[in-house]
Amino acid sequence: MTSAADAAAPCRHVGSPPSAVVERAAKLIKELGTQRDLLALYGISPSEFSSAFPAAIESVRGSMSASNSNRRQFLRSVLDHVVERGLATSLSTPAYGEDTVYRLNVPGIGAVAIIQKGCPDGAHSSTRWSAPVWAEETYLWWLCSSMNTHPGEHISKGVNRLRQKFLSDESNTLSGVIFNNELCGTQQRPCPKRDRSALIDGQLVPAPCIFVMPARDKNGSSWNWNDERTPKFPARLLQAFDIAPSEAALFTGFIGFQQKDNGALRTTITTRFGAGRSSTYRS
């Protein structure tokens, strides 16, 4: 289950089954339709099982994964905490298309938009968004409970999708992406920043993984490759986790893109998680 892209995040999942076991379990589920005797015990014919199978999988997925309201609650609580700590003056949820978008008013910055998304791998969570016109800075907040791969690979896949959008869509730019949800800091996803956690709704939430995105420059061939961009919100958010502004650079990662003369594209993702602790993935 490990891959080079795991280096894009500081943590690894613990206790998720090996991919071979997952594949065997998937094979078992797929072959259930041939088990007439077993199906009969449940009063289902093989043809009924076959036709009901996709809806059943959807139903199981829906009940097992964190519901949208749970996600919203987690993120809402974190942002409330930012306001309670006096780092933002207000939090609102203006209607904005199909996405849940939070608006934080942050002294010294202005309006900051947080677009709530699920796991970065999918197109919906990485490319289907637009930056609100009112926002001074805009962030995607990936709430990802999937343990299919380690967090770094999830992030890397999301960033590759973001790169396509970045290179094709001039009107939309992000200030950064944030990876953090209720799984972070638990035994399943131990966090090396656990000593920089905040108690939010009874849960110790570690400081989020923040990655600054490049700014657009249509004439350029290298975007934030050397960590040139410094938006203001990351330092403010980290303060909510008792990370002083002077230390913010030690906890703020970045994403960079590069286009070579022959058209080949490269991506760099660096995660930072304290003094002497960083990790970079280039592809």
Add this chain to the structure above:
Amino acid sequence: MTNPVIDQERASFINARKGSEHARVPAWPRTDKELKIVELEVDWVRLSTLNHRTKAEQRAEVARAANPTLFTLDPLGRTAQDAQYKILSKQEAFDDLKHDMQERGQQEPAIVTADGVLINGNRRAAALRSLYFDDKHLAAKYVRCLVLPADATVAELIDLETELQIARDFKQEYGWINEALLIEELFERENKDFATVATRMHRKAADVRSLYDKLQQVHQLVDLSCGARLHIDFNENESAFDELAKHIKNKQPAEAEAVRSVYFIGTLAGANYRDLRNLRRADAAALVRDEIESDPTLKQILDAVEEALPGPATEVDILDDLLGADTDASPLTPLLALLATKKPDETLVLPDGREVDVQDVFGSIQSAIAAAADDAKEDQNDQATLTAPLNRVKKAIGEFERALAALPKARLFSAFDEAAVSRQVLKLRELIDKYPGDES
């Protein structure tokens, strides 16, 4: 050279036990290769502390016990023997060997000196000892041994060990560090002649020299670590030391030091040798340093290093002590000098008083090296793409010039096919006509 350490009392004991059974030992360097066989109790025979297969482990044990004379003060005494037994019983596949000895018994006799020190069969004797004392396996009480003459010299013993241990039909691999240490010892004994060492080792001279060369790099890193790292710690890094030693062999001192410092830091940090391979270039240390310097989490470590080392002269001095006064310091020299002396479980104190785990720092440096290596690889690919047309055209010109030079001789033969050559030259002209020229 005679063996000065024969214990006459023990030699007499063995002599009294000798039976009539003999066996031929082809590896014994004398013309009379018949040796007598005797059964000795497993706790009576002494383990050889000169066994080259455990040299690196012994260095580690000496460092752990902080006792430089652990194996030399009284090699046959209880302390040294217990330490040696511990080393043997912790070696890989020891349990498998024990199981095999329990199942099949001792198949081949061991070889002991006249006073019962094992020259060959140390692991088997240790396995029997463990079977007998730990597992109460009564059949393991005795070890069958061939006994060497009392006048066997140290040189003969080393020759015998070399023959027995290095021969490829022998059971367990040495581990490259131990093999290289043996080569180094033989090299010194054989008037620094690799050809002779190679003959004794049944290996090619180039292989022997390669092992020797990479061991010299390990020596430097171990020395640089001031005891924090031991030879045995680098048993898994043969590929890295191999590629380093080969690359720096004929390089200018500055490039050699740049690449060496990257390899040393990378090896300490656990970098993959395939990544390090991309950094075999004159600016390797500068590339890695840039990567480290641009990372605020690591910049603090650099600052700490430079604060700890008062000035440029000190940096050079450190390296001079280790590598000689001619060595050029690389941009990574101060960082290497500091990190080499740190064990992964230690902490580093930053200028602001905070502490960071050395293991974390190594992890971050490993990642920085991988990133620098990725850039270097891209750069090399770009360079290859950039120069490919020119190089190929140059090569084609060279080939065509050779073809023209070969023409007169070929024409002397009646079977020469001039028309075929003409057709190919025409094809060449057509190809040349396809060259679009400068499109800029």
